Amino acid sequence: MAWPRTAKRLAVMALDVVLAVVATWIAYALRLDNTYYPVGQQWWVYGIAPMLAIPIFVRFGLYRAIFRYTGQAALVATGKAVALYALLLTFVLLWQQWLGVPRSLGLLQPIVFLLLVGASRACARFWLAGLAGQSLGKAGRLLIFGAGSAGAQTAAALGLARHYILVGFVDDDSSKNGRSINGVAVHSADKLLQLVHGEGITDILLAMPNATRERRNQIIESLQGLPVHVRTLPSMADLASGKVTVQDIHELDIEDLLGREPVQPNVALLAKDLAGQVVLVSGAGGSIGGELTRQIALQQPRQLLLLDHNEFGLYAIHQELEAICAAQQLQVELIPLLGSVTNPERLRAICETYRPATVYHAAAYKHVPMVEDNPGEGVRNNVFGTLNMAQAAAASGTKRFVLISTDKAVRPTNVMGATKRVAELVLQALADANTGTCFSMVRFGNVLGSSGSVVPLFRKQLATGGPLTVTHEEVTRYFMTIPEAAQLVLQAGAMGQGGDVFVLDMGQPVKIMDLARRMVQLSGLSVRDAAHPTGDIEIAVTGLRVGEKLYEELLIGDNPQLTAHPRIMKAHEPFMLWAALQQELQVLEDAANANDVAAIKAFMSQHVQGYQPA
Numbered sequence: 001m002a003w004p005r006t007a008k009r010l011a012v013m014a015l016d017v018v019l020a021v022v023a024t025w026i027a028y029a030l031r032l033d034n035t036y037y038p039v040g041q042q043w044w045v046y047g048i049a050p051m052l053a054i055p056i057f058v059r060f061g062l063y064r065a066i067f068r069y070t071g072q073a074a075l076v077a078t079g080k081a082v083a084l085y086a087l088l089l090t091f092v093l094l095w096q097q098w099l100g101v102p103r104s105l106g107l108l109q110p111i112v113f114l115l116l117v118g119a120s121r122a123c124a125r126f127w128l129a130g131l132a133g134q135s136l137g138k139a140g141r142l143l144i145f146g147a148g149s150a151g152a153q154t155a156a157a158l159g160l161a162r163h164y165i166l167v168g169f170v171d172d173d174s175s176k177n178g179r180s181i182n183g184v185a186v187h188s189a190d191k192l193l194q195l196v197h198g199e200g201i202t203d204i205l206l207a208m209p210n211a212t213r214e215r216r217n218q219i220i221e222s223l224q225g226l227p228v229h230v231r232t233l234p235s236m237a238d239l240a241s242g243k244v245t246v247q248d249i250h251e252l253d254i255e256d257l258l259g260r261e262p263v264q265p266n267v268a269l270l271a272k273d274l275a276g277q278v279v280l281v282s283g284a285g286g287s288i289g290g291e292l293t294r295q296i297a298l299q300q301p302r303q304l305l306l307l308d309h310n311e312f313g314l315y316a317i318h319q320e321l322e323a324i325c326a327a328q329q330l331q332v333e334l335i336p337l338l339g340s341v342t343n344p345e346r347l348r349a350i351c352e353t354y355r356p357a358t359v360y361h362a363a364a365y366k367h368v369p370m371v372e373d374n375p376g377e378g379v380r381n382n383v384f385g386t387l388n389m390a391q392a393a394a395a396s397g398t399k400r401f402v403l404i405s406t407d408k409a410v411r412p413t414n415v416m417g418a419t420k421r422v423a424e425l426v427l428q429a430l431a432d433a434n435t436g437t438c439f440s441m442v443r444f445g446n447v448l449g450s451s452g453s454v455v456p457l458f459r460k461q462l463a464t465g466g467p468l469t470v471t472h473e474e475v476t477r478y479f480m481t482i483p484e485a486a487q488l489v490l491q492a493g494a495m496g497q498g499g500d501v502f503v504l505d506m507g508q509p510v511k512i513m514d515l516a517r518r519m520v521q522l523s524g525l526s527v528r529d530a531a532h533p534t535g536d537i538e539i540a541v542t543g544l545r546v547g548e549k550l551y552e553e554l555l556i557g558d559n560p561q562l563t564a565h566p567r568i569m570k571a572h573e574p575f576m577l578w579a580a581l582q583q584e585l586q587v588l589e590d591a592a593n594a595n596d597v598a599a600i601k602a603f604m605s606q607h608v609q610g611y612q613p614a
Helices: 005-032 042-059 072-096 105-134 149-161 189-198 213-223 254-258 267-271 287-298 311-328 344-354 368-373 375-395 415-432 454-463 482-495 512-522 578-593 597-607
Strands: 140-145 164-171 184-188 203-206 229-232 278-282 303-308 333-338 358-361 400-406 438-444 446-448 468-470 479-481 500-504 537-541 568-571
Touching: 005 042, 005 105, 042 072, 042 105, 072 105, 140 149, 140 189, 149 164, 164 189, 184 189, 189 213, 203 213, 267 482, 278 287, 278 344, 287 303, 287 311, 287 358, 287 482, 303 311, 303 344, 311 333, 344 375, 358 375, 358 482, 368 375, 368 415, 375 400, 375 415, 375 578, 375 597, 400 415, 400 482, 415 438, 415 578, 415 597, 438 482, 454 468, 454 512, 468 512, 479 482, 482 500, 482 568, 512 537, 578 597
Parallel strands: 140 164, 140 203, 164 184, 203 229, 278 303, 278 358, 303 333, 358 400, 400 438, 438 500, 446 479, 468 537
Antiparallel strands: 500 568
16 A cells, blocks of 8 residues: 555544444444433443553554555554553443443453454455565465475465465375365475476475485485476574565575585684684685684684785674674674785784784686686785795794695696695695694685585576576585584684694595586576477586686695595695795796796796696
């Protein structure tokens, strides 16, 4: 309705005045057991009823409610208001003792009044929600997978919004088979395919916040190839408020697409060298650096130093961490520090001032094509930035220094991967030189949802109608979620003895072409190719980029050593002694300053095992 808010409130008040009068007449009729016309002092009750009811309803906020969203809280408030009204009406009737007015009217009239007011609100709610639903156009036909409390709450929220026509629930629990929730049937999971085809289902919502990752993946796998759009609810932790809204429904998590059941972190390892300490994270404004700071803050260090050269990225993570610490009452001093790892004077000043006990070095240029086009900057940032940070930390007495490395450092075909391997060589040499700081490295593959990750790119391309771009039909990658990678980095760093190259178990590699097809299908669309020319979304093969490999590796050598953590291994990688490496690094620095691409690649070919420039 396009009425002004004041006009709507006055209309509702007028309605309640009429309902109070009608309730009074019905109460008289019930008490006298016949229809009648009020006479004498009976008229006073018709005037007193609305005069008492309206101010009480205003006081209880009943005219501030939006009818189409009226729920249990509004009904409870209405009940309390009418109860107070009943007490006042009974008091007035006992006090005045009007002739011809039965005292039982103080009980009968409020009961009838409550029924009429409640019915008016319910009718308005469904009428207005229906009008809103009509404006949304054709609604999708929905199945909710999960007939638990989350599924029931979701159904109620969707019922108000009218975004979908709820056809039924599907559940693994056989005891719920054949039953119904608010009149909507619950079906066995075995009948899913039959329901999709027989009922013209367009959307499936996974409402199983307690389900294991393995079970969710099984369900998602079974839905591949069906012409349905699959979405999900957040985890149970995100639904702890006990209510579900339409806004909670979102596209499948990247963990649902590629994830595995996470291993619970070792709490003792996480807290080691963090609780009560001064911790520095370089590259804190990036994807990995930001997640490291979130995980570290939960371990309550005394000070958490956030270092980044990107002003906005640093501002954003600082604001987020302040909100986290306030919400969880964490006593952590957060210190945002603007600075580049290529500026050794700035790094020395920071380390001498704050003297961090532990440093996590995540600052790096990591986009393969970008570094390939700017090799001098890649060397300065990734190699000499690491050296600057390591030397500044060691000079200030840092106990542990952990480098965030990459699987692209293994037999690289690009400058970025080669620079990360040289950064590893630097730390291995410094560790061998026994500087007093425990240097270690953690090497892993792609993290889902990071800047440049393929999953967000595919989502953007899907939203614009495609095509989805894949560089090669056979290209494969390892994937891990950002939170799991950050937790494993913290645990691996705590296990370092000096010079360790830790490798994270990334699970099975994923073919990017298969991932693209899966995302298209789970969006309720079909792939357009030679066999299916009428499909919705094309997948275009664009060709390998400069320096890109078909397959990534995690180990240079063989026989990795197991550790106390099932997903952390220790690699045995060759390295140069610091005295020799230091002289060679001067050659690389001169080449980087001159942006001599040929000299840079010649250095990498000589010192990085397996380097094969594209």
